[in-house]
Amino acid sequence: MLTAVRERGILTIATDANYKPQSYRAPDGTWSGFDVEVGEEIARRLGVKAAFEAVPFDLIVRGHWPGKWDISVGSMSITSERTKVLWFTKPYYWVPGSIAVSRSSDITSVDDLKGKKIGVTAATTFESYLRGTLGGKIDVKPLHLHIVPYDTDIQALRDLGRGHGRDIDAVMTSLPTIETAIRDGLPIRVVGVPVFGDRPAIALDRSSAQEPLGLLFAIDEIVDAMHRDGTLRRLSLKYYGMDLSNG
Secondary structure, eight states, X not given: OHHHHHHHTEEEEEEOSEETTTEEEOTTSOEESHHHHHHHHHHHHHTXXXXXXXXXXXXXXXOOOTTSOSEEEXXXXXXXXXXXXXXXXXXXXXXXXXXXXXXXXXXXXXXXXXXXXXXXXXXXXXXXXXXTOSOOSSOOGGGOOEEEEESOHHHHHHHHHHOOSSOOXXXXXXXXXXXXXXXXXXXXXXXXXXXXXXXXXXXXXXXXXXXXXXXXHHHHHHHHHHHHTTHHHHHHHHHHSSOOSOO
């Protein structure tokens, strides 16, 4: 697979087109975001160009990509279930997971979420956390949450902030995503401190018809180098305003 990518001269990367500030696509088709620049840097260090494909997250985590794209750079966390169908590199940064509510909400703590409806992107570790299948700072099981799955975090946050669509009381997603939505004008706020932490990695399809491990190991070395030379710190500060390169 590594040979094929280099001969082709293009690394095809699956990611989300509406996950600001991680990855987002402008109306003119240009891509921006932390994950986008990470993907571009990986491609550059492999000696090729990056080409991005907008792919729903739940399709990526299922594996069995049939050669549609080479890797996923989409802030995907490593879980035991995902490792059954995907190979993962070493983590490239740390993601704090937080709760957002409407600015006018009377919810002031996680305990106030008891029995409430909370939106979350389907098939994410945030959803698994809310269902009580992952560890974290808060035991969510006694909260008896009503989980409302969404296709994207932005869609959930917009429903929360604008009060239309599905009736939800809160959203769980990454803290940087919430803070970006606030800066973009959504009338929402963060509740308390992050309740859950994740360490995303780049993913490759285990079922690829071409041997993926050479590409996996090459990207692993690149991730190590990007940690050492400060590239990941620089990009984290650029898009998140904080250093999340090590957590």
